[in-house]
Amino acid sequence: MNERQPVRRPGGRSARVGAQVHQAVTDLIGERGYGNFTVGEVAARAGVADSSIYRRWGSLEALLSEVALTRLNAQSPMPDTGSLAGDLRTYAAQVAREITGPDGPAVLHLAVALSGSGELGRQAGADLRSERTRQMQVMLDRAHARGEQAPDALDVLDHVLAPMYIRVLFGMVPLTPDYVDGLVGRLLDRAL
Structure with a gap:
């Protein structure tokens, strides 16, 4: 049989x-x-x-x-350029492309709306922050292993990601390469 x-x-x-x-x-x-x-x-x-x-x-x-978690966490692999400055610049450029792409603003608005919509929404927000922090920590840990001084993941969130998210949420786009690079430069100047 x-x-x-x-x-x-x-x-x-x-x-x-x-x-x-x-x-x-x-x-x-x-x-x-x-x-x-x-x-x-x-x-x-x-x-x-x-x-x-x-x-x-x-x-x-x-x-x-x-949908919010999947779309916002579907980022390319964390860059490994051999330097923290190169990694942060590449990472920031990837995030800028994602959040300004065809679905980026809608997904960001969804994530914000969910964060105020009850326990499931708050958990989605916590999961998103946790995953973004984990992604960034990989890059920052590599920098530490190379002997580079590196900011913590919350500093990257506060000084690089948050300004880009705010600009997209309020329609202040495009996120030009100079603008994104400037965010990373100011973070590195502050951290070092």
Whole structure:
């Protein structure tokens, strides 16, 4: 007796549906803002049934939290240029490209809106800060191992990321390479 087991394919239908739903949420946030659409509208935009969304995510807030975390943490690998200054400049340029890209402002607005929307939203914010801190710490630990003096991750957040996030949230773009480089330069001058 040869019973066939279902074949699970990473990146198969489940991944495709997840990507479609994430894109639908991002598009709707960009068009209407947080709180101005339903699970049914996300499902219709993604081409899936409402029940699929409820089965997989449980609620609209859980889906929104996942979208924000996934999109904001989907950063390229941490740079390793051989110097802290090079790493920070490359990292800051990557973040600037992400948050000013086609979905960047919508995802940032979503993250801010979620942070004030109850326990799940606060947890999403904490998870995002934790992941960004972890990413930065890898780069800063390498600098320390090379014998370089390095700021702490909170200083990078306060002096490099936060100003870029604020500018994008308030529509003060573009984030020019000179502006981004200046943020890193001031941080390094302050830290060293």
